[in-house]
Amino acid sequence: MKLLIATRNRGKAAEIRALLGLGLQKNVEVLTLPDLPTASDLREEGKTFSENARKKALHYAKEHKILCIADDSGLSVEALGGRPGVLSARYAGAQATDEKNIALLLEELSPSPKPWSAAFLCVAAAALPGRVIAEATGRVDGEIVSAPRGESGFGYDPVFRVKGSPKTMAELTTEEKNKISHRGQSIRILMEELRNSGMFG
Numbered sequence: 427m428k429l430l431i432a433t434r435n436r437g438k439a440a441e442i443r444a445l446l447g448l449g450l451q452k453n454v455e456v457l458t459l460p461d462l463p464t465a466s467d468l469r470e471e472g473k474t475f476s477e478n479a480r481k482k483a484l485h486y487a488k489e490h491k492i493l494c495i496a497d498d499s500g501l502s503v504e505a506l507g508g509r510p511g512v513l514s515a516r517y518a519g520a521q522a523t524d525e526k527n528i529a530l531l532l533e534e535l536s537p538s539p540k541p542w543s544a545a546f547l548c549v550a551a552a553a554l555p556g557r558v559i560a561e562a563t564g565r566v567d568g569e570i571v572s573a574p575r576g577e578s579g580f581g582y583d584p585v586f587r588v589k590g591s592p593k594t595m596a597e598l599t600t601e602e603k604n605k606i607s608h609r610g611q612s613i614r615i616l617m618e619e620l621r622n623s624g625m626f627g
Contacts (some may be wrong), residue, residue: 430462432496438609441576442495445613446598462490468557475499475549476511476561483553491555493625495616496614499548499609500583503531503570505538514581517575528574528585535570542570542585546595546610550616560619571604579603 431442439458446456457467468485472478482496500514510517510531518526535542545567552560563602567589574584577598583595588606595603604610 427453428457429493430486430490430492430494430496431456431458432482434459435489435580438497438614439529441604441607441609442497442613445602446495446617446622452523454490457492459486465489469566470498470512472498475547476551476563478512478559479482479549480553480561483551483558484556487553488555493553493554495550495613497548497550497612499546499608499612501531501586502545502547503535504543505535509534524581528582531582532572532585535567539570540581544568544570546586546608548612550609552611552620559623559625560616562612562615562619564608564613564615566608566611568607 432440433439433442433585442610459462465486468482468491470478470482472481473504478498479496482498483494486492486496487494498512500509500511502508510527516522518530533560545565550562550564551558568587569589570585571587571594574596575594576584578598579596586595587593588595588598595607
């Protein structure tokens, strides 16, 4: 059996692979978009994380006739009215990098009083050709720090301090992050739904 993780982001793929490895049978081959040279690019134009996750899962499940897991996630900052939200990955524009996104975020937050409360949100969806078969949501609360800390993770991890912890997401090990992260929560719930449906026994 083959399972596609619909992402080209290496950091995200590594996280999801690690999470899936905890619950999948050995006869399941896990692929990502770079493993499929014919995979098309898909614009994420939904207004919610759920819309984007479902659209990606359905698109690639149909295109490759395969069980597909897709997620959409991002950062919601209270002082910015919930931004960057669904625009998190491209907050600084079409050519955005993690560094540019973080720089813009800190610039926009600078006039606001601390603490800068924030949350990471993630919706994961699983689809077969023509239908979504499971969906799950994860959330982790915290606050934005004024300068990046840590070498692990990706995206906004270096400036997101986890609630109740002195560490940013980027200061956690992959194992520590997967236990608490928004993506970890959503993937674990999703896999439980798939197992309950008999998809993985």
